[in-house]
Amino acid sequence: MTISSSLKAINFGLHAGGLGVTVAIVYVTCTFAVVPMQDRHLTMASSILEEKRWMAQSSEIHSHHREIELKLSHSEESFARVISRIPETPHESEFLAQVTELARNSKLRIQRYHPREPVNEGTHTALEVQLDLIADYPGICRFLDGLRTLARLCRVTSLHVRSMGSEGAELAIEMTLRIYFAPLSKTTVAETLNG
Numbered sequence: 455m456t457i458s459s460s461l462k463a464i465n466f467g468l469h470a471g472g473l474g475v476t477v478a479i480v481y482v483t484c485t486f487a488v489v490p491m492q493d494r495h496l497t498m499a500s501s502i503l504e505e506k507r508w509m510a511q512s513s514e515i516h517s518h519h520r521e522i523e524l525k526l527s528h529s530e531e532s533f534a535r536v537i538s539r540i541p542e543t544p545h546e547s548e549f550l551a552q553v554t555e556l557a558r559n560s561k562l563r564i565q566r567y568h569p570r571e572p573v574n575e576g577t578h579t580a581l582e583v584q585l586d587l588i589a590d591y592p593g594i595c596r597f598l599d600g601l602r603t604l605a606r607l608c609r610v611t612s613l614h615v616r617s618m619g620s621e622g623a624e625l626a627i628e629m630t631l632r633i634y635f636a637p638l639s640k641t642t643v644a645e646t647l648n649g
Contacts, residue, residue, distance in 0.1 A: 539607035540634045544572065544581055549633055552604050553585070560596035562589030562627075572635075579636040582611065587627040588618070594627055601631070608633045 508515070541548075546569055557564050566586040572579050589597065594615065601608055612630040 536607060539605060540578060540636075541606070542636055544579075544633070544635045545606075546581070546583075549583070549606050549608070552606055553631075556597060556600045556604065557587065560589065560593050560600060562587050562593040562597055578634045581633050581635065583631045583633060585627075585629045585631060587629060589625055589627060590623055591625065594625060606633060 568584040570582045572581045608631045611632050614628040618624045
């Protein structure tokens, strides 16, 4: 082998080595610098698009937020009104006085007032009261309408009406009302309902 061919071989080896190092540098640069930067660029571009979409909807989101706040405020007011109509103890005599006053104003007669045993229903305690009444049709309508305006929250759970004579003017009414007492706080109610 001549010096010229040796130099060519060394020259070729150096070029091949340089090419290999260059390829390795390009590979390392792509793997550890360019690809992560491209991924980060795509992630940022996606985030920017998402932010632009949210910004385009911002007035709608604000409007929806105001609606939800208003509904929440109404719900809290409604809850407070209901709770204010539910005393800590049964106060049966007070309820009987309210029902008696309503019956007198509605022109009907209470024949029997019979409370049953209280039942704990988790968020409150309920007491059912059996009423036997005598009234005409307009009187029972006034009485039922008046129940919703009582200072005490109550609900009709059963109602049976039958005519007392051939004329049908007077009606015998058997009604069960449920009254509520011993409510839990709003936080305790939420905890009870959510388990």
